[in-house]
Amino acid sequence: MVTAELALTFPAVVLVLTICLSALSWGVDQVRCVDAARVAVRELARGEAANRAMGHARRVAPEGADLEVHRSGGDVTVTVTSAAPPALAFSGRDTSCSSTARLEVSDATSP
Numbered sequence: 001m002v003t004a005e006l007a008l009t010f011p012a013v014v015l016v017l018t019i020c021l022s023a024l025s026w027g028v029d030q031v032r033c034v035d036a037a038r039v040a041v042r043e044l045a046r047g048e049a050a051n052r053a054m055g056h057a058r059r060v061a062p063e064g065a066d067l068e069v070h071r072s073g074g075d076v077t078v079t080v081t082s083a084a085p086p087a088l089a090f091s092g093r094d095t096s097c098s099s100t101a102r103l104e105v106s107d108a109t110s111p
């Protein structure tokens with residue numbers, strides 16, 4: 001009797017555990033997207049080379065994340081987008097974060 005009940009509940013327990021671990025992974029990916037966007041936008045605002053800034057951001061970002069840079073006037077915006085974990089792909093939502101900073105102006109006459 002107990003074996004039959006266990007056989008019926010085991011798949012449900014595995015499903016719930018998979019969803020919980022995937023949700024945790026999704027949260028970690030969100031934090032990594034935030035960090036990657038901040039790293040890239042900070043370096044770009046300071047005037048670092050774009051390939052160097054994006055290289056640093058790619059090391060921080062989740063694997064397979066897309067990074068986009070937009071410049072508008074005196075601002076630079078970096079958007080990092082990562083796909084949801086496979087177990088949560090049914091949600092149809094990606095992890096995305098953007099960060100904006102004002103470009104620093106270097107004044108050659110300052111001491």
